[in-house]
Amino acid sequence: xxxxxxxxxxxxxxxxxxxxxxxxxxxxxxxxxxxxxxxxxxxxxxxxxxxxxxxxxxxxxxxxxxxxxxxxxxxxxxxxxxxxxxxxxxxxxxxxxxxxxxxxxxxxxxxxxxxxxxxxxxxxxxxxxxxxxxxxxxxxxxxxxxxxxxxxxxxxxxxxxxxxxxxxxxxxxxxxxxxxxxxxxxxxxxxxxxxxxxxxxxxxxxxxxxxxxxxxxxxxxxxxxxxxxxxxxxxxxxxxxxxxxxxxxxxxxxxxxxxxxxxxxxxxxxxxxxxxxxxxxxxxxxxxxxxxxxxxxxxxxxxxxxxxxxxxxxxxxxxxxxxxxxxxxxxxxxxxxxxxxxxxxxxxxxxxxxxxxxxxxxxxxxxxxxxxxxxxxxxxxxxxxxxxxxxxxxxxxxxxxxxxxxxxxxxxxxxxxxxxxx
Amino acid sequence: xxxxxxxxxxxxxxxxxxxxxxxxxxxxxxxxxxxxxxxxxxxxxxxxxxxxxxxxxxxxxxxxxxxxxxxxxxxxxxxxxxxxxxxxxxxxxxxxxxxxxxxxxxxxxxxxxxxxxxxxxxxxxxxxxxxxxxxxxxxxxxxxxxxxxxxxxxxxxxxxxxxxxxxxxxxxxxxxxxxxxxxxxxxxxxxxxxxxxxxxxxxxxxxxxxxxxxxxxxxxxxxxxxxxxxxxxxxxxxxxxxxxxxxxxxxxxxxxxxxxxxx
Ligand code: SF4
Ligand code: SF4
Numbered sequence: 001x002x003x004x005x006x007x008x009x010x011x012x013x014x015x016x017x018x019x020x021x022x023x024x025x026x027x028x029x030x031x032x033x034x035x036x037x038x039x040x041x042x043x044x045x046x047x048x049x050x051x052x053x054x055x056x057x058x059x060x061x062x063x064x065x066x067x068x069x070x071x072x073x074x075x076x077x078x079x080x081x082x083x084x085x086x087x088x089x090x091x092x093x094x095x096x097x098x099x100x101x102x103x104x105x106x107x108x109x110x111x112x113x114x115x116x117x118x119x120x121x122x123x124x125x126x127x128x129x130x131x132x133x134x135x136x137x138x139x140x141x142x143x144x145x146x147x148x149x150x151x152x153x154x155x156x157x158x159x160x161x162x163x164x165x166x167x168x169x170x171x172x173x174x175x176x177x178x179x180x181x182x183x184x185x186x187x188x189x190x191x192x193x194x195x196x197x198x199x200x201x202x203x204x205x206x207x208x209x210x211x212x213x214x215x216x217x218x219x220x221x222x223x224x225x226x227x228x229x230x231x232x233x234x235x236x237x238x239x240x241x242x243x244x245x246x247x248x249x250x251x252x253x254x255x256x257x258x259x260x261x262x263x264x265x266x267x268x269x270x271x272x273x274x275x276x277x278x279x280x281x282x283x284x285x286x287x288x289x290x291x292x293x294x295x296x297x298x299x300x301x302x303x304x305x306x307x308x309x310x311x312x313x314x315x316x317x318x319x320x321x322x323x324x325x326x327x328x329x330x331x332x333x334x335x336x337x338x339x340x341x342x343x344x345x346x347x348x349x350x351x352x353x354x355x356x357x358x359x360x361x362x363x364x365x366x367x368x369x370x371x372x373x374x375x376x377x378x379x380x381x382x383x384x385x386x387x388x389x390x391x392x393x394x395x396x397x398x399x400x401x402x403x404x405x406x407x408x409x410x411x412x413x414x415x416x417x418x419x420x421x422x
Numbered sequence: 423x424x425x426x427x428x429x430x431x432x433x434x435x436x437x438x439x440x441x442x443x444x445x446x447x448x449x450x451x452x453x454x455x456x457x458x459x460x461x462x463x464x465x466x467x468x469x470x471x472x473x474x475x476x477x478x479x480x481x482x483x484x485x486x487x488x489x490x491x492x493x494x495x496x497x498x499x500x501x502x503x504x505x506x507x508x509x510x511x512x513x514x515x516x517x518x519x520x521x522x523x524x525x526x527x528x529x530x531x532x533x534x535x536x537x538x539x540x541x542x543x544x545x546x547x548x549x550x551x552x553x554x555x556x557x558x559x560x561x562x563x564x565x566x567x568x569x570x571x572x573x574x575x576x577x578x579x580x581x582x583x584x585x586x587x588x589x590x591x592x593x594x595x596x597x598x599x600x601x602x603x604x605x606x607x608x609x610x611x612x613x614x615x616x617x618x619x620x621x622x623x624x625x626x627x628x629x630x631x632x633x634x635x636x637x638x639x640x641x642x643x644x645x646x647x648x649x650x651x652x653x654x655x656x657x658x659x660x661x662x663x664x665x666x667x668x669x670x671x672x673x674x675x676x677x678x679x680x681x682x683x684x685x
Contacts, residue, residue, distance in 0.1 A: 311425075312424070313426070313427050321431060325426065326428070343434065350427060351439060354439075355539065357440055358635050358640050359443075360639070363640050369682035371640065371680055373640050374640070390684040397431070399431045404436050410430065412432070
């Protein structure tokens with residue numbers, strides 16, 4: 001398989017958390033805060049009141065829009081507050097705070113196999129996913145190929161890898177659920193070549209299941225392989241134009257966490273209230289993969305890894321290339337948070353910014369074949385049309401150009417600036 | 423209490439930096455510098471010291487004058503000064519070396535705003551100035567030298583090239599296109615190709631000037647066409663000052679040969 005165009009071979013730094021595939025399950029936190037906003041314009045309404053008791057898995061908020069979103073209690077206890085709290089991406093958001101009763105009591109049906117789940121129709125599956133709080137948008141056009149994205153091409157991250165190694169059968173069931181939901185014809189599980197053992201495992205399971213529609217594809221590790229448009233572009237040779245969805249070329253890309261969550265929701269009736277998260281980075285005492293209840297505060301997750309060895313320069317929620325740098329640890333983990341990283345000065349490298357030396361490295365590293373150097377030089381002079389000419393709208397904000405620039409120019413920021421003005 | 427930095431993505435950066443790149447270039451030049459000491463003795467040393475000293479002073483003075491922060495640490499001035507010293511004839515009087523070096527820094531680089539903004543290769547600007555102004559004193563730098571010396575120069579320069587390629591500072595194919603163009607077109611014109619192609623000045627140009635980041639196109643395709651054109655011009659003039667013409671064409675090449683999705 002041909003690697004993606006451009007891209008970077010980054011130091012994976014995965015060995016600290018990839019030494020064992022056990023995912024630790026620490027005791028649930030004393031307190032969680034579950035944000036009710038998903039984006040600046042999507043907020044769900046609480047269905048519980050302050051003072052009410054909830055069990056794990058109980059619904060605490062919902063919307064009734066087309067793509068219904070629900071939220072579930074991730075610990076058992078009392079609703080202590082419904083108010084504005086810090087949010088990692090939105091600054092702040094209305095959130096539901098639950099204080100634990102230390103019983104960790106969950107809804108009775110959770111963990112019991114749903115009878116007849118193999119026979120559920122597409123719309124029934126869709127309803128279950130919605131009720132279970134699994135992010136899902138039903139495509140508006142017919143889907144030919146379901147791609148399950150196990151690339152995990154950002155450094156440090158191994159949560160998908162550990163989930164794939166420890167629960168391959170469940171993940172294949174999850175794939176089957178999405179496959180049926182979409183009425184797709186091909187199932188493509190994509191991995192990077194640092195997960196050969198996962199590939200072998202899945203291939204043998206697929207062979208025993210005699211699934212002729214399924215295929216495992218191993219790609220060379222290269223960032224940002226796992227990015228949806230890059231992946232679809234290089235796998236299926238179908239370029240995605242800016243502002244367009246991969247649906248239009250008959251493709252849906254799902255990540256491993258979602259696929260596993262779908263298995264849990266449909267088969268063992270467990271809503272999406274916890275996820276696997278990598279806690280790593282040079283500053284973290286005992287890097288590992290843990291099951292984290294959604295809404296757990298970052299400071300509590302850090303304790304799962306025995307804290308910091310030395311003060312980090314940055315704490316990142318998500319991957320090192322695309323995550324968000326936190327200003328405080330008093331902030332909740334979201335459903336989409338793949339990692340918490342404690343990064344030291346020598347990795348963050350906030351060196352002084354030098355002028356562009358036109359070395360062209362950014363151009364070579366760009367996976368969408370645009371010219372980061374020309375765009376940023378134009379952006380600095382407010383020449384937004386020139387920036388657009390050189391392809392600014394195609395930028396997927398992968399961060400490669402900023403990473404590689406020897407002058408440490410704030411490339412992504414400048415490109416965002418240019419795009420905001422056109 | 424933790425104080426955390428909240429800057430935009432990405433949160434990790436490569437270890438390369440401009441000073442690192444430039445000092446690596448200086449390092450890659452050292453084998454050849456030593457070889458020049460060996461064959462030209464004190465004169466080579468004298469020229470290197472005068473060229474470097476003048477360049478550093480010129481850069482410092484210009485920056486002070488314009489009220490900008492000092493950039494001496496970035497190593498680019500030393501690269502320019504070394505390259506100039508290494509293409510000048512060893513018998514050149516010191517005042518001329520100093521003049522060339524001053525011109526290279528002031529009119530080759532700083533007048534445009536410093537490293538990165540200069541359209542022309544500063545070394546060649548200084549060299550061209552001396553060639554035009556004092557033609558009689560500038561012995562042709564490519565004059566044929568026999569045997570051992572040519573070999574030693576060639577080997578030390580290829581050693582430098584290997585360092586640069588290994589450190590990913592230059593693209594080997596670009597140097598190869600430049601040298602290949604000179605070699606093949608010499609053959610085609612019925613000339614003896616080796617003397618020009620493997621002379622130390624052309625090799626220096628191939629590894630340190632045609633591959634200069636600042637004054638060449640930003641895309642690989644552009645760099646290749648640049649090298650091809652520079653090769654032809656070098657053959658025509660029998661010295662690498664023709665690269666200056668390609669420097670002038672670089673904005674045009676950048677405009678024509680864009681990455682796939684830049685239109
Ligand atoms: S990587 Fe940085 S210095 Fe090099 S061309 Fe791009 S913006 Fe300029
Ligand atoms: S951030 Fe944008 S411009 Fe920079 S490499 Fe990635 S896609 Fe290209």
